[in-house]
Amino acid sequence: MIPRQLAPWVLAVAAAALTGCGGGGTSVTDTAGTTPGATFTPGNWTWELPSGFAVPKVPEGNPMSAAKVDLGRFLFYDKRLSGNGKQSCASCHHQDKAFTDGKAVAVGSTGQFHPRAAQGLANVAYNATLTWVNPSLVTLEKQMEVPLFSEDPVEMGVNDGNKAEVLSRIATEPLYPPKFAAAFPGETPAPTWGQVIQAIAAFQRTLISGNSKYDQYIQGKATFTPAETRGLNLFMGEKAECFHCHGSFNFNDHVVHAASRVVETPFHNTGLYNIGGTGNFPEGNQGLFEFTAKAADRGLFRAQSLRNVELTAPYMHDGSIASLEAVLDFYAAGGRHITSGPNAGDGRTHPNKSDLITLIDLNAQERADIVAFLKTLTDHDFITNPKFSNPFPAQ
Ligand code: HEC
Ligand code: HEC
Incomplete structure (x- = not known):
């Protein structure tokens, strides 16, 4: 049963699942203008999106490419990208915890406590603003300057004193020059901080999560227990308000x-x-x-x-x-x-x-x-x- 109060997109997708036309690649357009389950190809990049997911917004200056995403993944996991070589982005964003770190508040590369908890990065491409509360951070590129360069609290600890040195660590690692060349064809010299940031942002936009039991249920591919069904109805209803x-x-x-x-x-x-x-x-x-x-x-x-x-x-x-x-x-x-x-x-x-x-x-x-x-x-x-x-x- 679908509760009356479900958001319109849920109704559209659930109705499609019930009538059996949600899977199998048939396109269902919901009220937000999304094409669930579609493959959408701008330029040389193909989004493979779960059912009900809209095409992510990508800044004009940083188009997606497979080479950029690949480079971004390496950089995201590379501790050489912090001032003292002790932390990468992944030090606070662990895949097995949906890219959080299990701590109440994050701890930076120099041991300084952050006032807030590290956030998950699932579907981060769709967040209209970034972080727990900063309304001015509206792109992943801009947000990344905070963990990289912030001095209070220190996260990655890159600063004016070590910026060039950190970049040269990346430049002299043999695996990177071909990756930068593939990700930013024709751009010399490489690497630059702008390129590092663009590549990691492109990688983060691919962190899409849409294959939970709930997603499978909406597509008619999984069954909910009575408790899960009651929970869904409560969540989407006026008693719990969630x-x-x-x-x-x-x-x-x-x-x-x-x-x-x-x-x-x-x-x-x-x-x-x-x-x-x-x-x-x-x-x-x-x-x-x-x-x-x-x-x-x-x-x-x-x-x-x-x-x-x-x-x-x-x-x-x-x-x-x-x-x-x-x-x-x-x-x-x-x-x-x-x-x-x-x-x-x-x-x-x-x-x-x-x-x-x-x-x-x-x-x-x-x-x-x-x-x-x-x-x-x-x-x-x-x-x-x-x-x-x-x-x-x-x-
Ligand atoms: C020291 C731990 C730490 C490191 C290292 C770190 N982060 Fe974070 N991350 C956080 C914390 C804490 C927040 C929440 C910040 C806030 O609300 O002010 C956050 C928030 C974010 C967000 C916002 C998510 C959302 O839902 O809006 C993104 C994106 C992000 N981090 C990406 C990165 C990237 C990319 C790197 C590497 C360049 C990185 N982080 C390195 C701790 C960390
Ligand atoms: C008025 C808006 C509002 C309503 C209603 C609401 N939430 Fe929240 N929820 C928030 C905000 C804002 C936060 C973050 C608060 C903070 O960290 O200070 C949050 C945080 C959470 C978190 C923690 C997430 C995390 O990663 O730390 C959970 C879980 C959650 N809400 C579940 C629910 C459930 C279940 C309901 C219904 C019973 C509900 N929320 C109703 C606004 C709301």
Whole structure:
């Protein structure tokens, strides 16, 4: 049964699955203008997209190519790309954890703690803005300058003092010159930081995850247990409210793709903190407020995609909720009341908290059902796909 409140794209795809025309390559166009399951070839690059997935948006200056993606994969996994040679992108973005790192907050190459948790990279090409809350980071190319060059907190630790040296490490590694030549034909000299960034961005755009049990269910290729079905209906319904903020094909509300006309970039306060009743969140993690300085933006963050969420614990921007069960308890309570310690305060009464969170009404069985449903979003092909794995031999 399909719940009434399902998002239009789900209805389109599910209806197609029910009438038996969703698989087999027949094209079904949903309301977002996507062509599920289609193969789309701009230039010399072929997207192989799961059913229901739109063609990703690619910046004009950085067209996709197989050679660029290949180079980007090597660079993503190469520790020589950090100042002290200790970290690659993959040090904080592990494939087996859907490209998160299992830590509450990330730790950079010099040991400095990041205020926030490393994020998963599944379907990152479709995120309208990047990171937990920065509204100005709208391309992967721009976002990458943060982990590479940021000085506070230090992540990869590339700075003006070592930039040239790091690049020469790459240039003198024999495997790279032919790869740069293939990825950037006719561009000399190579490599440049611009090329490094473009190649890694192209690789990240291929990190597409759309073969979970849920995807197979929507295509009529898998069956849900009664608990998973109840969880799906709750998730997409007005008792749990989840779909309002996690209702897109990517289970968030922050989607951009090649044919997007209107791109929405909402941020929300879910009631995690309200230190001393002042509305404050922990220092350095005040959400959108850090960028706008508006009181109404205090504690607002981007809703995370819930694809592969079973693998991305601990949860929330600061990793402050340990398990999916605890996330559901948090939502069912309408926010978090911290009774002792430096962050004590009642997040449930935060003035900026989304009204939707207050409406969530779930008993223990319903919470367990939603957790069962969330686990259907795990895509085992994605976390084992050799195209996304470390290309360097194990050391
Ligand atoms: C020290 C650990 C660390 C390293 C190394 C690191 N990242 Fe991250 N990554 C993070 C953290 C933490 C966030 C969340 C940042 C925030 O919200 O401010 C993040 C966020 C991201 C995002 C945004 C994802 C989204 O959903 O919006 C992308 C993309 C990304 N990283 C790519 C990379 C790439 C590419 C590299 C290598 C050049 C890299 N990261 C290196 C920790 C790391
Ligand atoms: C008002 C919008 C909104 C609603 C409704 C909502 N969420 Fe969220 N969700 C968010 C935001 C925003 C975050 C990130 C919050 C943060 O880190 O501060 C989030 C984070 C999460 C996370 C953690 C993801 C991660 O990788 O850390 C899970 C799991 C989650 N939500 C599940 C749900 C479920 C299940 C429901 C329904 C019971 C729900 N959400 C309802 C906005 C919402």
